[in-house]
Amino acid sequence: MSIRAIDHLVLTVADIDATVEFYEQLGMRREIFGEGRVALHFGDQKLNLHLAGAEIAPHAREPTPGSADLCFLIDGRLSDLEAALSDAGLPIELGPVERTGAQGPIRSLYLRDPDGNLVELSESR
Numbered sequence: 862m863s864i865r866a867i868d869h870l871v872l873t874v875a876d877i878d879a880t881v882e883f884y885e886q887l888g889m890r891r892e893i894f895g896e897g898r899v900a901l902h903f904g905d906q907k908l909n910l911h912l913a914g915a916e917i918a919p920h921a922r923e924p925t926p927g928s929a930d931l932c933f934l935i936d937g938r939l940s941d942l943e944a945a946l947s948d949a950g951l952p953i954e955l956g957p958v959e960r961t962g963a964q965g966p967i968r969s970l971y972l973r974d975p976d977g978n979l980v981e982l983s984e985s986r
Contacts, residue, residue, distance in 0.1 A: 869900070869907045870931075872978065873924035877910050879975040884908070886949050887933070887982070903933070927977035932962065932969070939968050939984040946972065954979075959986075 874880040877899050881891050889901040889908070898917070901908040911917055916924050935942055939957050946953060956970035966986035974980055 867906055869909050870929075871909045871911055871920070871924075872929060872976075873911045873913050873916060873921070873926050874976050875913050875926045876975060877912055880910055883951075883974050886951065887980075929978040930981070931978060932967075932981040932983055934962070934967070935982055935984055937984070939970060939982075942982060942984075943970060946970070 872880065881899065881901065884901045885891065889903040892900040892902045892907065894900060899910045901910065909917075911920060911924060913924065913926050943953065943957070951972055954971045954973060957968050958971075960967050960969045960981075960983065962983060962985070964985070967983040968986055969981045969983040972980050972982070
């Protein structure tokens with residue numbers, strides 16, 4: 862057996878609409894599935910959203926808004942993203958900085974989503 866890819870991750874959030882609005886500004890798209898559940902779709906993956914206090918079972922032992930560190934690879938140039946984030950009023954916490962990703966060197970910007978999750982946006986080097 863071997864793991865080949867991530868299909869989805871789950872974020873526990875305090876406000877689904879605020880979370881969707883934030884991630885839509887990063888190019889993700891809202892997806893409604895099941896009985897009104899909400900996900901954010903990008904590439905071949907998605908983030909399923911659970912409302913804090915109303916998580917879908919089974920779930921993490923202690924689901925908590927703001928406890929994730931996420932890294933997303935971008936299409937395009939980091940300098941263009943930096944300008945777009947500024948135009949959207951999304952403050953950059955750190956970067957650009959050099960990091961090491963799953964497949965080698967990356968260059969990253971860091972910001973926070975509405976729950977305080979750390980969001981790393983990276984270009985491959």
